[in-house]
Amino acid sequence: MTTTRHVLGLSGGRDSAALAIFMRQRHPEIEVEYFFTDTGKELPEVYEYLTRLEGYLGKPILRLNPDRDFDYWLKSYKSYLPSAQSRWCTRQLKLRPFEKWVREFLEAGETVISYVAIRSDEEYREGYQSNKEKLLVRLPFKDASIDKPGVIEILEGSGLGLPDYYKWRSRSGCTFCFFQQKIEWVRLKTEHPDAFEEAKRYEKNAIEHGSPFTWSQGESLTDLEQPERQEQIKLDHEKRLARARTRLQANPLRPDTTLDLDDVYGGAAKACLTCHK
Incomplete structure (x- = not known):
C-alpha cells in the first residue's frame, strides 16, 4: 500500500x-x-x-x-x-x-x-x-x-x-545573506559584530581570488562600515521609511505592524523563497 x-x-x-x-x-x-x-x-x-x-x-x-x-x-x-x-x-x-x-x-x-x-x-x-x-x-x-x-x-x-x-532585519537566512539591504548590514555590525567580521573575511578572500561580487551591491563591507557611510545609510533609510508610511495611510485597515523592510525597499520579490520563508 x-x-x-x-x-x-x-x-x-x-x-x-x-x-x-x-x-x-x-x-x-x-x-x-x-x-x-x-x-x-x-x-x-x-x-x-x-x-x-x-x-x-x-x-x-x-x-x-x-x-x-x-x-x-x-x-x-x-x-x-x-x-x-x-x-x-x-x-x-x-x-x-x-x-x-x-x-x-x-x-x-x-x-x-x-x-x-x-x-x-x-x-x-x-x-x-x-x-x-x-x-x-x-x-x-x-x-x-x-x-x-x-x-x-x-x-x-x-x-x-x-x-x-x-x-532589525527583514528575513531569516545566513548572517551574510547578499539579499540584505544596506541598513541591515549596518545593523548586523551592531547586533552581531563577530558575524559582520566573518562576512568581511569571506569578502576579502573572494576579492583576492577575483570574485566580481561583494556582499552588498556596489561597495565592500569595509567601505560600508565607515562611520560617515553608516550615517548616510541610516539617513537614507529614515527617508525611505517616512515615504513608505505615507503610502500606508491610504489603507487604514492595514496595521502599521505589517510595514517591514520589504515594504520600504521592495525587495520581497527578489529574495530566495527557500531560505527566507
Missing part, C-alpha cells in the same frame, strides 16, 4: 512558522514532519525561534545538515561569493539536502506532499518546482486566502509572536 508523507520546511522566518501553526490548528489529522535545513551560518535568533516553535508544536523539528558546509562549496566555486546572479548557497546548502532527504522516500514508492508558505498576497512568487511525479507541492495560505496581516495574526494569536530579528 502506498504511503504518504507530509513535510513542511521551516526557515526560522515568519511565514513558515505561521504555516506550521496553521497546519497544527486547522489540520490536526495530518501528521506533518517539520524540517530545517541548517547552513551553519544562520542568525542566533533563528535557532532560538525554532526551539520556541518546537515547544508550541510539541514535536521536534528535524535538522537537515548539508554533508558539505559553506566553506567547502565556497572553495568549489573558486572563492566566488554567492549572489543574486549565482545562488549556489541556496542550491547546495538548502535544496540539495532536502532533495537528498526525500529521495529515499520517493525511491521506496512513497508520495511526499510538501507544504510551502506562499501567502495569498504573493502572486509573484513560486514555490519549489518539483519534477518528481510523487513529490507534490501544496500552498495552504493561497488556498485559505491568508496574506501578511493574516500571518501576523496567526503568530500573535498562538503566543509565539515574531522572531526577534524582525526588530
